[in-house]
Structures are given as C-alpha cells and as structure tokens.
Amino acid sequence: MERLLTNLFLDNPKWENEIYRLYSELPEYKQAAKLVAQWSGTVKQLLGEDGFLAFEDALAHYYGIQVQASYLFGLRLRRELCDALMWENQIKITSAC
Numbered sequence: 001m002e003r004l005l006t007n008l009f010l011d012n013p014k015w016e017n018e019i020y021r022l023y024s025e026l027p028e029y030k031q032a033a034k035l036v037a038q039w040s041g042t043v044k045q046l047l048g049e050d051g052f053l054a055f056e057d058a059l060a061h062y063y064g065i066q067v068q069a070s071y072l073f074g075l076r077l078r079r080e081l082c083d084a085l086m087w088e089n090q091i092k093i094t095s096a097c
Contacts, residue, residue: 023029044052
C-alpha cells in the first residue's frame, strides 16, 4: 500500500509537469531562478565545476527530502482531519479523504 501511494503521489510524472507549470508562472519563482543562476556562476568559480556539481547534488538531495517530508506531513494532517471528522460524525471515510 505504501509503495502504491508513493507511486501515485511522488513518482508521478504527470504531477511533476503540473507542479512545474504552476510555479513557473509565479513571478517569485522567476526572480528566485534568476538569483540562483547568478549565484551559481559565482559558486562555480570558487569551487570549480566538479565541486559545484557535488555541492548542487547534495543540496538538491537535501531539499528534496525536505519537500517530500513536508508533502507527507500534509497528507498525514489531511488523514487526521478525515479521521477526526469521521469520529465526530460517526461516518465512514470516503475516497475523497
């Protein structure tokens, strides 16, 4: 079951494309992307290409874990909310939860 949920929510290329489309339209994202590009050049000059790529990989892994944990935390909160409503109203959890 856990693997099924992981495949459905975390390893789904459809969601990845939709999420990219959403944040690529945000002005804040565009500003942040520009700033990252500027700083990346500076950091690459200091660390060299190999050092920069190693740092970038480590940072991407670190942020990826944070994003995944935040997402799973949100799913857990949603589940707890559905459980609380079910208990309070004595109803079955529907597929919407």
